[in-house]
Amino acid sequence: GNSVTQMEGPVTLSEEAFLTINCTYTATGYPSLFWYVQYPGEGLQLLLKATKADDKGSNKGFEATYRKETTSFHLEKGSVQVSDSAVYFCALSSQTSYDKVIFGPGTSLSVIP
Amino acid sequence: DTAVSQTPKYLVTQMGNDKSIKCEQNLGHDTMYWYKQDSKKFLKIMFSYNNKELIINETVPNRFSPKSPDKAHLNLHINSLELGDSAVYFCASSRLGREYEQYFGPGTRLTVT
Numbered sequence: 037g038n039s040v041t042q043m044e045g046p047v048t049l050s051e052e053a054f055l056t057i058n059c060t061y062t063a064t065g066y067p068s069l070f071w072y073v074q075y076p077g078e079g080l081q082l083l084l085k086a087t088k089a090d091d092k093g094s095n096k097g098f099e100a101t102y103r104k105e106t107t108s109f110h111l112e113k114g115s116v117q118v119s120d121s122a123v124y125f126c127a128l129s130s131q132t133s134y135d136k137v138i139f140g141p142g143t144s145l146s147v148i149p
Numbered sequence: 150d151t152a153v154s155q156t157p158k159y160l161v162t163q164m165g166n167d168k169s170i171k172c173e174q175n176l177g178h179d180t181m182y183w184y185k186q187d188s189k190k191f192l193k194i195m196f197s198y199n200n201k202e203l204i205i206n207e208t209v210p211n212r213f214s215p216k217s218p219d220k221a222h223l224n225l226h227i228n229s230l231e232l233g234d235s236a237v238y239f240c241a242s243s244r245l246g247r248e249y250e251q252y253f254g255p256g257t258r259l260t261v262t
Contacts, residue, residue, distance in 0.1 A: 068249055079153070079239050079253025080192075123190050129249040136197065136205055137249055142190040 038063040040126050040140035048146045049116055057111040057143045059100075059126035067130035069093075069102050069109040070137070074123040083124070116147045152176050153254040155240050161260045162230055170225045170257045172240030178252070179245040180204070181223035183215060186237045186256070198223050199245070230261045 043058040061067065068087045072080040084093030089104035098113045109126060126140040153174045162168055174181060182205075183195040196215045197205035203215070212228045227234060240254040 070249055074190075077255070079241070079255050080251070081253070082250050085249065125192065127249075136194060137251060139192045142192070144190065 038067065038128060038130060038138050040128055040138055042124075042126050042140040042143050045123075045142075045144040046146060047143060048148065051118055051147055051149050052115045053147075055111070055113040055116045055120075055145070057124055057126075057145070059109045059111065059140060061107050061109065061126070061128050063107075063128055063130050065130050067128040069100070070127040070129070071098070071100055071109075071111050072125040072127055072139070074125065074142070076122070080125060116145075118147045118149055121145055121147045153240055153242055153252050155238075155254040155257050157257060158255065159258050159260075161262065163262055164230055164232060166230050167226070167228045168230060168259070169227070170238055170240075170259075172223050172225070172254060174221055174240075174242040174252070174254075176242060176244075176252060178242035179220065180243045180248060181217065182241040182243075182251065183223065183225050184239040184241065184253075185209075186239060188236070192239075195225075196223075227259075230259075232261050235259055235261045 039062045070085045071083040073083045074080045084095040086093040086102035092101045100111045123142045123144045125142045129137045156171045180199045182197045186192050198217045201217045214226045217223045237256045239256050241251040243251045
């Protein structure tokens with residue numbers, strides 16, 4: 037079945053450091069890929085998306101590129117801020133999973149001043 | 150102004166009790182969901198409804214029953230609560246055809262003692 041794997045957290049970075057959170061997926065067909073973010077005490081919010089191979093999703097300084105050859109969708113940000121501290125979820129959706137969104141296990145990020 | 154709201158935010162109850170969590174969305178969305186998030190932040194879909202019709206019913210105990218009185222509401226009833234039901238429960242909604250873009254409520258933290 038379809039699934040999403042993420043690097044284990046927690047990840048702790050200093051402010052202005054470069055962020056990479058790895059995400060790989062297993063899916064039949066051509067899934068769409070997403071990153072969701074969950075700030076402390078809140079529900080998840082869609083951060084960015086990519087719907088086909090080589091698409092780059094971007095939002096709030098975060099980027100991720102859909103790499104079909106490596107089945108990956110790594111999240112990157114050039115300079116993190118304390119306000120980026122949150123849990124990040126990689127996710128996929130495809131018609132073979134009846135369009136339901138399958139979430140990865142989440143990666144917790146803490147940014148320290 | 151809240152897009153997806155849930156009540157209560159916190160729920161502490163004893164084993165064996167029956168409880169309900171309410172969810173309302175004012176976005177005009179057609180599809181609503183219930184998710185369970187465990188202590189390790191792992192997110193699992195439980196149910197989804199589209200226009201008051203059950204679409205997704207994952208393997209959850211039949212003590213859990215969703216009820217959708219109208220398109221804007223999806224309530225979750227839990228009978229005979231068990232310790233393992235302790236978790237954060239999230240309601241979400243999406244527009245038809247954009248199931249990947251889900252709007253989450255703030256969550257209900259359920260503690261069973």
